[in-house]
Amino acid sequence: MSRSDLRIISLIPSATEIVAALGCGDYLVGRSHECDYPERVQDLPVCTAANLNSNRPSRVIHDQVTELLQSALGIYRLDLDQLKDLQPTHIVTQAQCEVCAVSLADVEQALTQITDQTTQVISLQPSLLAHVWQDMERVAIALGYDSQSIVQQLQTRIKNCQQQLQDLEHRPIVACIEWTDPLMIAGNWVPELVDLAGGVPCLGTVGQHSSWLTWEQLLVANPDIIVCMPCGFNLEQTAQATQELAQKPQWQQLKAVQNQQVYLTDGNQYFNRPGPRLVDSMELLAEIFHPHIFPPRYAGHGWLKFY
Incomplete structure (x- = not known):
């Protein structure tokens, strides 16, 4: 297949x-x-x-997702007519999280209903930064392109950040909240990003799915910095969710709250998408953790201080 024949759908x-x-x-x-x-x-x-309606409070969205999954109903649906009309040569989807996007099984089932069975499905399932580079290479190979140059550029930016942090005397302990009601701590690639940005991740585990968190666990960890990055939320939605979080009686007991070290981020754009902009996300965290080293390039659109 020549490049001019490519017809790609990304899900x-x-x-x-x-x-x-x-x-x-x-x-x-x-x-x-x-x-x-x-x-x-x-x-x-x-x-x-x-x-589901994503413009609802965190608890309501959580309950909607739980109900859909318990009922064996998909959180997302595919437009079969649109797929048929577009006649894709490639569909890029994921098998990492059924809450994040259309599942691989749904895509494969949909293709059985389309007469042209030559469509190639590329399924991504990253849980580490290394997996993101591998996914970029897999997509590039499938499409007849080369990923080496862009991956090298991204890795060079990571190395540059590390060089600026090599003489750090203090690395703050950081908790990244991926959902506010109920509490969830960010896993997968987020602890890696925190470490690369000059912080010490707590509670979340590198390479493992984000996990539910109790207030007791958060209080025991008592991080220096709390970064709120609810999955799928922009800055405005994150601010609303964090305001609701701040009404909890345990909130004022946290060191990060007492020291005004709580930050809001656009989790939808910067932390929930395992693609090339995760390097932007690392740089964003670095300027939150170490403002004396990094100028605020992402402030105002990528992150805001809560207090």
Whole structure:
């Protein structure tokens, strides 16, 4: 297949960003309802929809997700007619989290209902930064492109950050909250990002799914810094969720709260998408943790101080 014949549908934002970073953005013909970066992809046909209302309080969204999963219903649905019309040569999806996007099983089932069975499905399942580089290589190979140059550029930025942090005398203990009601601590690649940004991650485990967290566990860890990054939330939604969190009686007992070291981030754009912009996320954390070293390039649009 020649490059000019490529017709790519991405069903998860991180995959859309990977395809674009590889220089294949012009061959995208469809996207998920959540794909919004780079900005030009917003003009593409939408191939998915959510079966829940994401503009609700954290507890309500949690209950909706739980009910859908317990009922064996999908959180997202595919537009089969749109898939047929777009005739993709490749579909990029994921098998990492059924709460994050359309599942691999749903995509495979949908393709059985489309007469053209030649579509290649590329399924991503990253849980570490190394997996993201591997995913970029897999996508590049499938599309006939080379990922080496862009991956080297990203890794160079990581090395530059490490060089600036090599003489650190203090690394703050950091808790990254991925959901506020109930509490969830960020796992997978987020503890790696915290470490690379000059912090000491607590509670979350590198390479493992984000896990539920009790207030007792958070109080015992008593981090120096709390970074709120609710999955799928922008800055405004994160601010609202953190305001609700701050009403809990245990909130004022936390060192980070007492020292005004609570930060809001755009989790949707920077932490929930295992793609090339995770390097941006590392740089964002570095400027929160060590403002005397890093200028506030992401402040105002990527993060805000809560107090």
